[in-house]
Amino acid sequence: MTALTLSTSAPAALRSDAIVVAVAKGAKGRPVVVAGAEAVDKAYDGKLAAVLETLGASGGEGEVTKLPAPSGFKSPVVLAVGLGDAPEKGETFDGETLRRAAGSAARALAGAESAGFALPLDSAEYAAAIAEGALLGAYSFTTYRAGAAQKAAADQEKKDKSAPLGEVVLLGGKPKDKAYKAATERATALVGEVHRARDLVNIPSNDLFPKSFADIALAVGKEHGLKVEVLDEQDLREGGYGGLLGVGQGSANPPRLVRLVHSHPKAKKTLALVGKGITYDSGGITLKPAGHNETMKCDMSGAAAVFAAVVTAAKLGLEVNVTGWLALAENMPSGSATRPGDVLRMYSGKTVEVLNTDAEGRLVLADALTRASEEKPDAIVDVATLTGAMMLALGNRTFGIMANDDAFRTSIHEVAEEVGEQSWPMPMPRELLKAMDSTVADISNMGERMGSGLVAGLFLQEFVGEDITWAHLDIAGPAFHEGAPYGYTHKGGTGSSVRTLVRLAERIAAGELV
Incomplete structure (x- = not known):
């Protein structure tokens, strides 16, 4: 099963296959960068939303957009996943929205060894939802694929593009916080x-x-x-x-x-x-x-x-x-x-x-x-x-x-x-x-x-x-x-x-x- 870890690492410092950020659909259907992605947005000189809009992204629910990571990042790709309509002032995203977004990102990263998720992690409840969504999205059933075992043995050097994402790293998580630790342990078991x-x-x-x-x-x-x-x-x-x-x-x-x-x-x-x-x-x-x-x-x-x-x-x-x-x-x-x-x-x-x-x-x-x-x-x-x-x-x-x-x-x-x-x-x-x-x-x-x-x-x-x-x-x-x-x-x-x-x-x- 996909590994799950909490990390205090900065997005730029994490060595992985991709950094996942979230965007929402704002006014006039334009993407809006969501909490958790501040450091990534800053690396794009505050223009991440504009870049995504140029690429045709709107922040719609489940929408996935990949783009090259900024200079200095140890991960080569940034993946932006849409959460749907931005909440009204004073409101927040519900857990299921984050769960589904994390799942969409994990599915899009099938074949990757690891990814850092820079999504909103300001509570243990959010951490639980994102962990569950990412782990649920990182699934495949290949038991009956002909020659799967032989192919794996002969092709150990190559990545299996259909394999689930190997590791989910929750960036901004609190590894020493009991509530966060309990939330992620429960997610893994569940x-x-x-x-x-x-x-x-x-x-x-x-x-x-x-x-x-x-x-x-x-x-x-x-x-x-x-x-x-x-x-x-x-x-x-x-x-x-x-x-x-x-x-x-x-x-x-x-x-x-x-x-x-x-x-x-x-x-x-x-x-x-x-x-x-x-x-x-x-x-x-x-x-x-x-x-x-x-x-x-x-x-x-x-x-x-x-x-x-x-x-x-x-x-x-x-x-x-x-x-x-x-x-x-x-x-x-x-x-x-x-x-x-x-x-x-x-x-x-x-x-x-x-x-x-x-x-x-x-x-x-x-x-x-x-x-x-x-x-x-x-x-x-x-x-x-x-x-x-x-x-x-x-x-x-x-x-x-x-x-x-x-x-x-x-x-x-x-x-x-x-x-x-x-x-x-x-x-x-x-x-x-x-x-x-x-x-x-x-x-x-x-x-x-x-x-x-x-x-x-x-x-x-x-x-x-x-x-x-x-x-x-x-x-x-x-x-x-x-x-x-x-x-x-x-x-x-x-x-x-x-x-x-x-x-x-x-x-x-x-x-x-x-």
Whole structure:
């Protein structure tokens, strides 16, 4: 992973591949130099903004402009990244603006060994945002590039232009300041696990299936002192986990339920996280139409996020007990697959009529939610790429939040906003529950088409234990990015909701929530 250091070095004295500065869009669309770049601007005789304008820069969000460094600089290039509109007088840039700008700069510097970031660092909060953005931007997934290892061995002298930026140096940082040091250490730990989630989502389904995912959880859990328990297909059968078994029975790769536990001796609260882990979703017998299968390796993004969040809690030593549940299955069509009209007996004892085998995520989550509820945690949050309806409602960058407690739903929305993840609170209209009435079972797995993202949440609520605070995050939109990269977001798996879950755990540890 990319190295991160705080430095008091002057920009001119740092020996690196580039010095990064920030500019904003000022009056009449002209670039304005932002705090942190004063020394660089001075080296251009106070004309850095004018030079950038000549080169066509405006300071627009994510805009990247490279120019030769001034005479006397030990770094050959200055990279100016745009922050968007300059704030009004008395206002400042928010953390997410700086996070995205640092990410854009890091992406533009792929292949470089190091870069100094001369961005606003007048608080530990700014340092944290810039560190996170730069580290998130410094990512690549090249595991499956043909001959990558052989090429690297034969070409050691040459720089790999696709490799992530090797080192991020925060200029103007305070290495001896406890707050700055803690902020950057947290950023390194957190982003390392976001990258783990991204990697898991990007691994193709022929290599990541329920057993191999569970094996990774066992190995990583051991490394970080987590207690890990894996229920295989025989355990699931003996335990009566009809949802997991029903979804997975059409696949040659049987399902798994993984329990990971971070515990702290001083913890006063317990947070349970439940993740949908469909390692490939064909839709089952209700087969997905052409054009909807190609990215279905990402249907385990919720489980990846939960896994990463629990590991992060352990890395940071959070004073809260965090239990992660990974509901892992592969949804395939075959002679043994669950058919539309079949009835499954869930772990809770309730029966579910399966009207659509492509509404499988809620079935595996239902078993895991019931099992998690048995431990009586103070709160449960499930995370899933659950419904296309949520994407229609909120687009590709925003996840929906549903909950059985309005205050808890609001708190999660505020936490997501704090860490820079786009979210929106969604209602749970009780009248939609009737649409899931079944003539042969306790409930069916489908309801009304209109509001079907809300119907899915109402279904899940039926499997949450009494008097347990619960929330559901539908990350179907932001979990996998298919468009052009932007900010710190690359194509492919994004690690959506990891930062929100970790910050939620931190706030619970601090006694602020639940």
